[in-house]
Amino acid sequence: MSTVGTPDPNPGWLSDEELAHVRTRLPLLYVEAIPVRVDGLGQVTHVGVLLRATNGSITRTLVSGRVLFGETLRDALYRHLEKDLGPMAFPQLPASPVPFSVAEYFPFAGAQFTDDRQHAVSLAYVVPVTGTCDPRQDALELTWMTPMEAASDAVAADMEGGRGALLRTGLASVGRLF
Amino acid sequence: MSTVGTPDPNPGWLSDEELAHVRTRLPLLYVEAIPVRVDGLGQVTHVGVLLRATNGSITRTLVSGRVLFGETLRDALYRHLEKDLGPMAFPQLPASPVPFSVAEYFPFAGAQFTDDRQHAVSLAYVVPVTGTCDPRQDALELTWMTPMEAASDAVAADMEGGRGALLRTGLASVGRLF
Amino acid sequence: MSTVGTPDPNPGWLSDEELAHVRTRLPLLYVEAIPVRVDGLGQVTHVGVLLRATNGSITRTLVSGRVLFGETLRDALYRHLEKDLGPMAFPQLPASPVPFSVAEYFPFAGAQFTDDRQHAVSLAYVVPVTGTCDPRQDALELTWMTPMEAASDAVAADMEGGRGALLRTGLASVGRLF
Amino acid sequence: MSTVGTPDPNPGWLSDEELAHVRTRLPLLYVEAIPVRVDGLGQVTHVGVLLRATNGSITRTLVSGRVLFGETLRDALYRHLEKDLGPMAFPQLPASPVPFSVAEYFPFAGAQFTDDRQHAVSLAYVVPVTGTCDPRQDALELTWMTPMEAASDAVAADMEGGRGALLRTGLASVGRLF
Numbered sequence: 082m083s084t085v086g087t088p089d090p091n092p093g094w095l096s097d098e099e100l101a102h103v104r105t106r107l108p109l110l111y112v113e114a115i116p117v118r119v120d121g122l123g124q125v126t127h128v129g130v131l132l133r134a135t136n137g138s139i140t141r142t143l144v145s146g147r148v149l150f151g152e153t154l155r156d157a158l159y160r161h162l163e164k165d166l167g168p169m170a171f172p173q174l175p176a177s178p179v180p181f182s183v184a185e186y187f188p189f190a191g192a193q194f195t196d197d198r199q200h201a202v203s204l205a206y207v208v209p210v211t212g213t214c215d216p217r218q219d220a221l222e223l224t225w226m227t228p229m230e231a232a233s234d235a236v237a238a239d240m241e242g243g244r245g246a247l248l249r250t251g252l253a254s255v256g257r258l259f
Numbered sequence: 260m261s262t263v264g265t266p267d268p269n270p271g272w273l274s275d276e277e278l279a280h281v282r283t284r285l286p287l288l289y290v291e292a293i294p295v296r297v298d299g300l301g302q303v304t305h306v307g308v309l310l311r312a313t314n315g316s317i318t319r320t321l322v323s324g325r326v327l328f329g330e331t332l333r334d335a336l337y338r339h340l341e342k343d344l345g346p347m348a349f350p351q352l353p354a355s356p357v358p359f360s361v362a363e364y365f366p367f368a369g370a371q372f373t374d375d376r377q378h379a380v381s382l383a384y385v386v387p388v389t390g391t392c393d394p395r396q397d398a399l400e401l402t403w404m405t406p407m408e409a410a411s412d413a414v415a416a417d418m419e420g421g422r423g424a425l426l427r428t429g430l431a432s433v434g435r436l437f
Numbered sequence: 438m439s440t441v442g443t444p445d446p447n448p449g450w451l452s453d454e455e456l457a458h459v460r461t462r463l464p465l466l467y468v469e470a471i472p473v474r475v476d477g478l479g480q481v482t483h484v485g486v487l488l489r490a491t492n493g494s495i496t497r498t499l500v501s502g503r504v505l506f507g508e509t510l511r512d513a514l515y516r517h518l519e520k521d522l523g524p525m526a527f528p529q530l531p532a533s534p535v536p537f538s539v540a541e542y543f544p545f546a547g548a549q550f551t552d553d554r555q556h557a558v559s560l561a562y563v564v565p566v567t568g569t570c571d572p573r574q575d576a577l578e579l580t581w582m583t584p585m586e587a588a589s590d591a592v593a594a595d596m597e598g599g600r601g602a603l604l605r606t607g608l609a610s611v612g613r614l615f
Numbered sequence: 616m617s618t619v620g621t622p623d624p625n626p627g628w629l630s631d632e633e634l635a636h637v638r639t640r641l642p643l644l645y646v647e648a649i650p651v652r653v654d655g656l657g658q659v660t661h662v663g664v665l666l667r668a669t670n671g672s673i674t675r676t677l678v679s680g681r682v683l684f685g686e687t688l689r690d691a692l693y694r695h696l697e698k699d700l701g702p703m704a705f706p707q708l709p710a711s712p713v714p715f716s717v718a719e720y721f722p723f724a725g726a727q728f729t730d731d732r733q734h735a736v737s738l739a740y741v742v743p744v745t746g747t748c749d750p751r752q753d754a755l756e757l758t759w760m761t762p763m764e765a766a767s768d769a770v771a772a773d774m775e776g777g778r779g780a781l782l783r784t785g786l787a788s789v790g791r792l793f
Contacts, residue, residue: 095637095640095641099636099640102633103629103637103641105684106628106629106633106684107629107637107641107643107644107684108644108682108683108684108686109641109644110641110642110643110644110736117354119354122331122333122334122337122352123333123351123352123353123354124333124352124354125354148642148736149642150639150640150641150642150734151721151734152642153300153719154717154719154736155300155301155302156300159300173301173351173387174300174301174302175301175353175354176295176297176301176302176303176353176385176387176433177359177385177432177433177434178433178434178716178717179432179434179713179714179715179716179717180713180714180717181355181713182609182612182712182713183612183688183712183713183714183738185687185688187685193615200684200685202644202682202688204717207354207355209351209354246614246615249605249609249614250609250612250614253538253605253606253609253610253614254355254357254609254610255354255355255356256355256356256357256538256539256606258602258605258606258609258614259549259602272462273459273462273463277458277462280455281451281455281459281463283506284450284451284455284506285451285459285463285465285466285506286466286504286505286506286508287463287466288463288464288466288558326464326558327464328461328462328463328464328556329543329556330464331541332539332541332558356538356539357535357536357537357538357539358535358536358539359535360534360535360787360790361510361534361535361536361560361790363509363510365507371793378506378507380466380504380510382539424792424793427783427787427792428787428790428792431716431783431784431787431788431792432787432788434716434717434784436780436783436784436787436792437727437780473710475710477693478687478689478690478693478708479689479707479708479709479710480689480708480710481710509656511656511657511658512656515656529657529707529743530656530657530658531657531709531710532651532653532657532658532659532709532741532743532789533715533741533788533789533790534789534790535788535790537711563710563711565707565710610711610713611710611711611712612711612712612713
């Protein structure tokens with residue numbers, strides 16, 4: 082926990098220590114996004130998957146991040162899309178706030194979705210992007226795939242925390258799971 | 260359209276007489292769209308409602324039309340949006356083919372949605388448009404309203420066939436029913 | 438069914454000849470259902486797939502059928518569930534009329550979903566059943582599978598008209614695609 | 616709950632003090648349920664609204680509660696339904712984990728949904744109940760209403776935190792908003 086008498090640099094937020102403590106006591110709220118390219122009729126043609134180096138190994142993941150105190154889901158989604166895809170991605174957030182799925186990550190084996198650090202509940206969205214994606218430094222690459230490639234076992238095997246199933250579920254939600 | 264004994268100029272389609280006959284025998288498939296303006300975070304700010312003269316009275320309605328043989332739902336939706344909003348509306352069809360609601364129109368009193376001509380089943384979508392809307396001739400006006408105005412009893416009373424409830428349901432689907 | 442010159446025994450419906458004609462001129466409206474078993478928390482544990490003999494070969498399919506003139510979607514769904522699963526299946530139709538997906542069947546190769554007879558648009562639902570299923574005569578068997586088995590390539594290969602993708606999409610909609 | 620110096624009886628949970636602290640630093644995850652009665656075809660016929668005394672005034676609300684660390688959404692939903700409706704309500708949790716809406720409660724005026732205590736994000740579900748509802752002591756009554764009554768301005772005015780809009784959105788999601 083934070084110590085008394087020092088100013089909190091993030092008023093209304095938690096210190097790193099507090100967050101570490103809370104992570105073992107409360108489910109944390111996340112948003113996740115599958116960036117996609119669509120054609121003129123709104124049909125998904127390509128799916129963006131982040132490739133990143135974590136602990137020395139290469140893994141794939143989705144755009145993902147925590148919702149902060151006082152932040153709307155739309156703001157959080159936009160902030161994490163910008164953080165992971167750069168400022169020129171021009172994401173078109175969906176008009177509906179209803180996620181295509183809710184992924185529950187637990188810090189123990191046996192769960193469908195896992196996260197060693199915490200219990201996280203993630204609201205997941207498919208988000209068309211129309212601009213140029215320029216991932217942040219620690220993500221090596223954003224790979225554009227066809228829906229069929231994205232749904233493959235090979236890609237699923239590389240996805241962190243079981244997100245291969247979430248990616249397939251997102252493809253299903255836009256009618257692009259074969 | 261074709262008359263008996265002459266070749267059908269639209270192979271695979273129905274003549275006016277056939278369509279009139281079928282309308283009393285089969286449910287017809289329709290698509291409907293609620294055109295909306297969204298802000299930079301995808302939140303709906305305004306809703307477009309068509310105002311048109313029918314049989315001497317002024318009524319309000321949504322973008323609506325039949326799905327033709329061999330036509331995809333996306334093609335039908337795009338075609339009717341262009342027909343009702345003009346070629347510069349630039350509709351952004353949703354990535355998901357799942358409608359926000361399915362409206363069932365019956366040609367008899369007592370049904371929630373009514374259509375004197377037929378039994379029609381309509382897949383309804385909320386569609387952001389980014390361009391300039393220029394409605395076809397027989398629609399006098401496209402009126403942009405706030406979500407709250409669009410959900411009012413006054414607007415519902417003017418909507419054809421009970422579509423006020425469909426409009427409210429569309430607003431609810433994008434989190435904009437108050 | 439009626440022949441020319443005799444009164445139609447099903448007023449408001451189409452004769453076989455008329456239906457055959459219409460099938461090449463209009464999209465027909467269908468409903469489809471994936472019967473499931475759920476546990477006490479509503480989680481899908483098993484999926485029912487119909488096994489039937491068609492044209493000498495064994496194929497798998499879903500509960501499926503046409504919506505008739507004047508019939509609500511709920512009535513159609515219930516009628517086809519009873520026809521395919523028997524009167525003791527006790528299906529629990531979902532409270533929401535929104536399908537988990539809309540499958541578009543076209544009578545030509547290259548489409549994701551195909552139907553040699555017609556252009557059909559199908560509203561698909563996942564429906565828990567709590568009773569005993571006793572399929573009609575021409576369906577040899579109703580097979581209960583785990584979600585993982587139902588999503589397998591082997592099952593998809595046996596499904597008529599590309600319905601393997603629809604089955605997977607249904608599993609995704611209930612959070613049971615892995 | 617625990618006080619300083621005594622063992623925490625709920626390992627993995629937060630003390631009252633910690634929770635009070637966290638409530639001003641993190642969004643908390645909630646589930647909400649609208650209990651409904653359905654007919655034999657799954658159509659919603661009645662809606663259950665809780666009537667309770669809070670701070671001397673009578674207000675209406677929905678089944679609602681926090682998701683605990685390590686708890687699935689289904690478990691949390693079931694636990695709160697049992698807490699608010701009693702052990703004989705026999706709720707039928709939906710097969711799909713996707714909520715009909717996500718309500719964002721903020722502790723300041725101007726937000727659509729408000730909660731003085733905290734920033735809460737609530738996943739909301741419509742849940743058919745088939746048994747007898749016997750609300751807990753501090754809820755005076757569970758009132759069953761028709762969908763039209765439940766959507767009225769009078770009921771909305773009594774709902775805590777702006778939940779009238781959420782109730783209407785739930786009705787819309789099951790095709791019962793008129």
